[in-house]
Amino acid sequence: MEMKIAFPGGKKVSAELEGFTLMTDQPREGGGEGSAPTPFQLFLASLGTCAGIFVLGFCQKRNLPTQGLELTQTTHWDEAKHLVSKVELEIRVPAGFPEKYHDSLIRAAELCLVKRTLQDPPKFEIAVKAG
Numbered sequence: 001m002e003m004k005i006a007f008p009g010g011k012k013v014s015a016e017l018e019g020f021t022l023m024t025d026q027p028r029e030g031g032g033e034g035s036a037p038t039p040f041q042l043f044l045a046s047l048g049t050c051a052g053i054f055v056l057g058f059c060q061k062r063n064l065p066t067q068g069l070e071l072t073q074t075t076h077w078d079e080a081k082h083l084v085s086k087v088e089l090e091i092r093v094p095a096g097f098p099e100k101y102h103d104s105l106i107r108a109a110e111l112c113l114v115k116r117t118l119q120d121p122p123k124f125e126i127a128v129k130a131g
Contacts, residue, residue, distance in 0.1 A: 013039065044084075048073040050112040051089055058108035064101065068094035071109075 003017040011032035015022045024039045026032030037045065052071050059066050070092045078085035091105050 012036065044073070044075055044087075046114050047087060047112065047118075048089065050114040051109040054108045054111045055091055055105055058101075058105060062101070065094050065097060068092075069097075 001017065003015045006014045006016065008014055008023075011026035011030065012035070013024050015024075022042065023036040024042060025034060025036040026038060028034045030038075048071055051073075055071065056066060056069070058064075059069060072090045072092065074088040074090075075084055076086040076088070077083075089109055091109060093102070093105070
């Protein structure tokens with residue numbers, strides 16, 4: 001997959017991919033306008049939404065109730081390293097959701113491609129090319 005990254009002004013950075021434009025900005029205290037999530041916030045959101053689509057798919061495939069189904073993601077920060085130290089995902093199921101599927105929901109969330117990519121990180125190659 002190829003993305004085109006552009007700089008539409010100020011501290012905004014956009015990514016164009018497959019007909020979509022994802023906008024990012026920096027908060028006002030970082031010199032931006034605070035008009036969009038930061039790139040790091042989008043990264044964190046990709047973890048939760050990726051796990052979420054696997055959980056949702058599991059439920060839909062089995063005709064399990066999804067009204068009231070939600071995930072809460074809590075990110076823990078290591079101040080010394082300036083990195084995320086832990087990500088917690090809590091799957092909240094609606095009342096009456098069959099308990100026999102709880103462990104299966106966890107396994108479904110663990111299938112998230114974003115999470116699996118972080119566990120086996122890719123190599124990065126960065127190059128500069130003139131005009």
